[in-house]
Amino acid sequence: MERYYQPEIECASREQIKAWQDERLVKQVRHVWDNVPYYRKKMEEKGLTPDDIRSSDDLYKLPFVTKADLREAYPYGLVAKPLKECVRIQSTSGTTGKRVVAFYTQHDIDLWEDCCARAIMAAGGTDEDVCQVSYGYGLFTGGPGLNGGSHKVGCLTIPTSSGNTERQIMFIQDLNATILCCTPSYAAYIGETMKEMGLAPEQIPLKAGIFGAEAWSEEMRQDIQNTLGIKAYDIYGLTELSGPGVSFECSAQSGMHINEDHFIAEIIDPDTGEVLPEGSKGELVFTSITKEAFPLLRYRTRDICMLTREKCSCGRTHVKMCKPMGRSDDMLIIRGVNVFPSQIETVLLNHGYPANYQIVVDRVKSTDTLDVQVEMTPEMFTDNMGEIDRRQRELVDGLRSMLGLAAKVTLVAPKSIVRSEGKAVRVIDKRKI
Amino acid sequence: MSIKQISVFLENVPGALYAMTGVLAQNKIDMRAFTLAEASDFGIARIIVDDLYKTTTVLKDAGYVHSISDVLGVVIPDSPGGLNRVLQALTDAQVNVEYMYVFLGHKTTGSAYMIFKVADIAAASAALAARGIRTIEQEELEKL
Numbered sequence: 001m002e003r004y005y006q007p008e009i010e011c012a013s014r015e016q017i018k019a020w021q022d023e024r025l026v027k028q029v030r031h032v033w034d035n036v037p038y039y040r041k042k043m044e045e046k047g048l049t050p051d052d053i054r055s056s057d058d059l060y061k062l063p064f065v066t067k068a069d070l071r072e073a074y075p076y077g078l079v080a081k082p083l084k085e086c087v088r089i090q091s092t093s094g095t096t097g098k099r100v101v102a103f104y105t106q107h108d109i110d111l112w113e114d115c116c117a118r119a120i121m122a123a124g125g126t127d128e129d130v131c132q133v134s135y136g137y138g139l140f141t142g143g144p145g146l147n148g149g150s151h152k153v154g155c156l157t158i159p160t161s162s163g164n165t166e167r168q169i170m171f172i173q174d175l176n177a178t179i180l181c182c183t184p185s186y187a188a189y190i191g192e193t194m195k196e197m198g199l200a201p202e203q204i205p206l207k208a209g210i211f212g213a214e215a216w217s218e219e220m221r222q223d224i225q226n227t228l229g230i231k232a233y234d235i236y237g238l239t240e241l242s243g244p245g246v247s248f249e250c251s252a253q254s255g256m257h258i259n260e261d262h263f264i265a266e267i268i269d270p271d272t273g274e275v276l277p278e279g280s281k282g283e284l285v286f287t288s289i290t291k292e293a294f295p296l297l298r299y300r301t302r303d304i305c306m307l308t309r310e311k312c313s314c315g316r317t318h319v320k321m322c323k324p325m326g327r328s329d330d331m332l333i334i335r336g337v338n339v340f341p342s343q344i345e346t347v348l349l350n351h352g353y354p355a356n357y358q359i360v361v362d363r364v365k366s367t368d369t370l371d372v373q374v375e376m377t378p379e380m381f382t383d384n385m386g387e388i389d390r391r392q393r394e395l396v397d398g399l400r401s402m403l404g405l406a407a408k409v410t411l412v413a414p415k416s417i418v419r420s421e422g423k424a425v426r427v428i429d430k431r432k433i
Numbered sequence: 434m435s436i437k438q439i440s441v442f443l444e445n446v447p448g449a450l451y452a453m454t455g456v457l458a459q460n461k462i463d464m465r466a467f468t469l470a471e472a473s474d475f476g477i478a479r480i481i482v483d484d485l486y487k488t489t490t491v492l493k494d495a496g497y498v499h500s501i502s503d504v505l506g507v508v509i510p511d512s513p514g515g516l517n518r519v520l521q522a523l524t525d526a527q528v529n530v531e532y533m534y535v536f537l538g539h540k541t542t543g544s545a546y547m548i549f550k551v552a553d554i555a556a557a558s559a560a561l562a563a564r565g566i567r568t569i570e571q572e573e574l575e576k577l
């Protein structure tokens with residue numbers, strides 16, 4: 001039986017959702033106009049006043065906000081509430097450039113935790129469950145968000161944070177954790193370690209996992225589901241918008257329901273900025289319509305995605321987004337060919353290699369080179385050199401047909417590629433060093 | 434009729450082999466035979482040891498991927514053309530030799546030994562036995 005945290009919202013009629021969005025957007029635009037000079041200036045540059053935004057149908061008129069805007073406005077430039085009303089900041093991992101710092105009022109935190117609670121219940125969670133939160137706690141939103149959501153559902157919450165895998169496993173076993181929240185790569189690592197310890201999936205008390213904060217493929221989902229004996233659910237979010245829980249998967253495990261009472265999603269053409277019709281592939285743009293301290297209007301996520309309003313078997317009515325097909329930031333251009341790391345991951349898993357890999361891009365004599373480093377596993381190792389060589393060549397062929405270009409495959413020692421407890425470092429682009 | 438060989442995956446980076454032999458030395462494991470096969474970007478160290486169980490445990494703990502296979506430890510007749518006689522026997526029996534390498538430990542016996550990886554262990558053993566060529570057993574390794 002499908003469970004909902006807020007059924008009257010999650011299963012509301014499309015008309016009701018539209019009515020919420022209309023009312024909240026109008027109010028939000030007025031709020032930023034009155035309180036954020038940075039927004040007012042951007043709107044004035046487009047000749048707009050709050051009176052031009054009468055419903056969500058007028059959203060397209062508003063200017064975009066990009067990561068560059070957030071950096072420019074750092075730290076207080078986009079804050080829409082007096083600091084004395086703000087109670088928390090969270091921050092992005094900041095792999096490139098300056099960190100983004102997002103501000104929250106108590107009300108913002110409350111709504112964010114509601115979104116995470118919806119995700120946990122969509123994964124089958126109830127107050128009978130023991131929920132282990134192995135996302136990092138601290139500036140990263142993963143830990144605090146799911147922790148709050150877990151409390152709201154009434155789960156017994158184990159705030160292990162990330163790291164210390166032995167202790168993670170000890171708590172899962174000793175306290176009978178039924179739900180695991182962490183990054184998919186860490187879930188895979190925990191699964192791998194449990195397997196090494198000789199634990200069969202049916203000996204592991206976990207029944208569901210909520211995994212997000214990095215891209216993962218459908219093959220990786222199958223892998224994690226099989227080793228841990230669970231159902232693995234995707235969750236999506238951005239610190240800029242609140243954190244995890246902007247959207248989440250339901251029992252259908254095919255796309256994530258966007259919490260449309262808090263966020264309006266659009267798909268745009270990344271080159272022209274034009275809004276594309278439903279079902280088109282393009283860049284995902286979000287407007288947070290309930291956020292008080294750090295509202296974002298038309299924030300460009302750089303995630304390439306698709307939306308669908310097709311009826312979902314779970315009963316929720318909110319629009320679904322597919323797994324992001326890649327980030328326009330992550331996309332590598334190698335010898336003129338667009339390559340997404342997720343494509344490489346798919347090929348590796350299809351050939352029996354672990355999803356732990358590193359991509360090294362370099363330029364030798366003005367030609368780009370692509371080296372995919374893969375860890376040798378006990379399953380893939382044999383004393384027969386010719387056999388290893390054959391598998392390696394098959395992998396090279398698989399990569400060539402997926403990517404449309406030649407890659408070198410290097411086999412490296414087990415566990416030599418740094419495991420991530422936060423986000424994985426998958427790509428080393430030496431052309432930029 | 435056969436003995437166990439451990440094959441260890443090594444990355445082709447400086448010091449990889451030294452690191453592995455270091456692990457074995459620290460754990461006082463005596464290597465009786467050793468050879469290294471190299472491809473362009475990785476290698477396989479093949480070793481015969483006195484204590485199979487201890488070695489595989491130690492390697493696993495140190496994070497090495499390894500596999501175990503059956504090989505023949507052949508006593509090379511102590512006469513001119515000794516190795517030739519062994520190969521003759523295997524050729525006549527149409528047993529394919531995948532690779533072979535020399536055995537290090539013969540402290541007491543004075544005999545020479547070689548390790549043979551063959552496609553068909555049973556056929557090879559029979560062919561050698563028929564020519565009076567001896568192969569060693571796993572238990573004998575400890576005494577050598």
Ligand SMILES: [Zn+2]
Nearest residue numbers: 250312314316
């Ligand atoms: Zn659904």
